[in-house]
Amino acid sequence: MDTSNSTGREINYATRVDKVTFKSRLTRNLKAGLTVIIAIFVLIPVFWMAATAFKSRADAVAAPPKVFFQPSMEGFIGLLTQRRQVTVAQGLDDLKKDPNLKWYDRVMLNKGQQIVGTSEYVGYLKNSAITAGTSTILSVIFGLFAAYAFSRFPVAGKGDLLFFILSTRMMPPVVVTIPIFLLYRQLGLYDTTIGLVILYTVFNLSFSVWLLKGFIDEIPREYEEAALVDGYSRLQAFFKIVLPQTITGLAATTVFCLIFAWNEYAFAVMLTAQNARTAPPSIPSVLGTGGIEWAQIAAGAMGFLIPVAIVTFALRNYLLRGVTFGAVRR
């Protein structure tokens, strides 16, 4: 850091007056304390969920709740597998002697259950990944090109078109579930992954067009014009000059689209049955099968949370710039 000011005298930053007075130190500590309290408040449910996911069935329902417990993978294994009950009379001890047993087989055999296959939840999770991933990629790509066109070219009826795109967001999506359900049944899109992908893409498109247009508007045209006179075509200029500068906007848009598509519940419940069912509507259905498996539900919710958390974490640097976007003027 440059420590000389205009008069050439050195400033000792360690003794800046505003940092040593009692009052300012107090407010700083108060602020920090408040932040910690809010963070704890927000994170308790998450912690509870994570803890429950690693509890055995007995610990999960213990009263008072156990803070310290023997961690167990029961919840996760139960969620992802199909099992059958085996009693000692049916040869439970013989099964335990099998040398080819994996660690998860042992965990369940100790509970008197034999794993016979993967559960339907695995398929639902796969559906979720495909649906959310594909629709996010599509809406970001389409959104990027649409936003670029709206930003740079004199599109006829630009204002009306942009308002129309925005207007698709003005109603809560749930309102149109029944018409769409009827439409999809007619079109043969009911209970298909492609049906959900189309729906999520369209819903996210309005969002991504508007968000990305804002980002592209902020990139001065001169950069592309410089590339044009430097000997590049419009498309080359777009990929070489505009795209690298839109990364922030792309990251922010991707995360928001992904969160919507990943979390979406209402349409998924209405428009899917078996084939295309995604994870969100299937987690509660665990409730129904043989008592409430709290550990399994918590494991499902946590597993569901992790992918979005990873993507958000990976893009956090861009996101931070994306969220504060427009607040800082050049």
Next chain:
Amino acid sequence: MATIELKNVVKKFGEKYAVKPMNMTINDGEFVVLLGPSGCGKTTTLRMISGLETVSSGNIYLNGRDVTWAHPSNRDIAYVFQFYALYPHLTVWQNIAFTLQAQSVKKDEIERRVKDVATLLKIKHLFKRHPGRLSGGDQQRVALARALVRRPTAFLMDEPLGALDADFRETMRSEIKHLHITQKATTVYVTHDQIEAMAMGDRIVVMSDAAIQQIGTPAEVYHDPANLFVANFIGSPGMNLVKGHYRAGKLNLPGGGVYTPSDIWKTRIEKQLGDDQDVILGFRPEAAWVVTQDQLSAEVFLVEMNGSNMMLDLHLSDQVIIRVRANRGVNYSIGSRINFDLDPQMVRFFNPATEAALVME
């Protein structure tokens, strides 16, 4: 290298003219400055030459080739933008090499040419930096390097010094001029700063209201302005313009003064306007000198010390203020009356109705 020719080039935005029908020929190796107040169409003209703006009608020729509808990338023209437009995500080296990569120049050739041009502009030490972290002057040099490295047929520069500090602007001004002298590349340079235009241009194209007002060398536009706009716009301060009434060889000025034009001018005025007519007298501040007696008289209103000389603001009458240059050795007190005379060689006359200068055939 290249000649640039504009034939009846027009640009309209909706119903409004951005550039009225324009004809102009820029010769090979010439440094032409487009000069005018903001919004006069000079940047639009430059952008049409580059192809970044389409023309509404008319034709543009580069070396005789019609490029009116050619894509900017096919014109072999380099453009220096007002705010440089250096690609922020590329390093200085990548910025300069970017244009050569578009032409699929061999790698070692790129290396060599980027190095050569960077040596010329003294920016080799900046290769690995990103443009956002450079000073304005260094950004300017990189922008020039990016234009130079291509060896284009022509350079177009849009107020390239506009974003620099005043003192640094002069340094860069002479650097650009020096580059032009060594490279001998056809250059079209846009500015609103008439001092810059006078200092740099081989020829100046003065524009206003979307039209060319005058094309000429710096000396021509300074001494022989084609109309009142040019007379007023060029020079700081601009030409003194005083409306008077001409009758029988005498010009009656506001405030009761009488100026007697030279015999040549008398015939010109009578031939071009007629006797007993209003005419506008124009003269530069340095065309007037203070004399002890007779001639024109005026009241000293303000005295400005300009270093090498003094600028006097004189009240000819209550409404008419003229500015004349005076010897700095003398003390002029405000409110006193002084007499002055005009250099007959440097006096010009204008037609008040058409605002055009009287012809000096």
